Amino acid sequence: MIVVTSVNVNGIRAAAKKGFLEWLAATEAEVVCLQEVRSEPEQLPAELRDLPGWHAVWAPAASKGRAGVAVLSRKAPERTAIGFGSAEFDGSGRYAEIDLPGLTVASLYLPSGEVGTERQDEKERFMAEFLVHLVELRARAAKDGREVVVCGDWNIAHQPADLKNWKANQKNAGFLPEERAWLTRVLDEGGYVDVVRRLHPDQEGPYSWWSYRGRAFDNDSGWRIDLIIATGILAKKCVEAYVERSATHAERWSDHAPVTAVFDLNN
Amino acid sequence: MIVVTSVNVNGIRAAAKKGFLEWLAATEAEVVCLQEVRSEPEQLPAELRDLPGWHAVWAPAASKGRAGVAVLSRKAPERTAIGFGSAEFDGSGRYAEIDLPGLTVASLYLPSGEVGTERQDEKERFMAEFLVHLVELRARAAKDGREVVVCGDWNIAHQPADLKNWKANQKNAGFLPEERAWLTRVLDEGGYVDVVRRLHPDQEGPYSWWSYRGRAFDNDSGWRIDLIIATGILAKKCVEAYVERSATHAERWSDHAPVTAVFDLNN
């Protein structure tokens, strides 16, 4: 049994003051992938820099206070890597991966984009390069007899069921036709399975992000943009997959909720 | 009897959330001069934009979030003015004045400066221009048979008794020999009296600003840089002059405390 969780913390220093550490202490996950850490490791307070019981790989962004991902694991990784071999993006705090025995786990923070701006071009460049990486990653893993799980904030909702107000968002970054088509290619050409959707094929959501504006959280007017995808054999072993909306309910320590997949390796 | 108060609020929107409005409701001042308002009038929440019982003249800075002075008066002014006729500084949110019957009251926020930087040059240019204004202001007032009081954050401590640690600060902005000499000229050539010092000639302080850093406030390690100066006849009518350290003690809503002068016009 291996439990993997992904959560965009929207600033780990702010999140730690509001309940992230209590959530982490209570989780049963074996691996936790973080996005939007928004801190250099050196800027972290002691209780975050040295998380008792966890090994951490931090991938901060070159520009301070931006992006930043991490992978926390209870066991020491066999290998860690920052970036995916991209000249443009390896220093941008958007990708890190670790190898555990027979398994690669990656944390991804895809650029959020904004239609009509350079930020959308950047998102599309990232998408193009990253799809190549996903294909290669699976091929290498297959050769080595390992499985792969890629967790993160993809900043794209795949299907109408993945956001509350899909009709109004067809021209907005995060639900553009070309972004949705790209996610389809990630699954089909990449050979990965969206494990939450696989186990909950007919459900609206479950959403994992709600804007801080207005009453989005209270109305559950959210988006399912935090995805855990896994290679086929591993995906079939996924026995549970859910969004922990309640984790950020009592005191909201992020605008995203943790997404968790439970794999039964004896399955 | 007329009571005039000067206080640097260090951001009126933040101060209002922490007790400034309660202080204002309780004050017996007839005129309140504010510095470091740090807000355009349009950005002010309703309870600040329309202060019941007060007339206000707001002089915001051209660059948002910087400087900004105001003069609040219980009676409608006969005349209001922003700036002192300076091409460089009239738009910088550092000076406003109002006329009440027989009396001009001004709110000043002198640049703080920083040795070895352009900000110190700016402070010195301001000082040069402003001294001319003070001399002219008194001359005009004398001709019209009116008195003058100029309140504000001068960002200069005049004498060793005006700051806790004067020896260590002789090379720092705010206690440079040339700044101190300029304040002497303001009083001597300008023909004004520092009313707090006049009534408390032998006291250390009373300080009106304490850095937020360290334990400056608790140790009363402060500076007396918020001065009320008045023309001679009026200054002689000043029967009380004090710093309201306690106003920012319970919940500290600024790093400065209000300075008040009470004038007995029948004196």
Place this chain on the structure above:
DNA sequence: CATCTAAAG
């Protein structure tokens, strides 16, 4: 609406 940053104080 919230997290960061930078400059300013």
Place this chain on the structure above:
DNA sequence: CTTTTGATG
């Protein structure tokens, strides 16, 4: 240490 901003989300 605190308040602003401006960028980002």
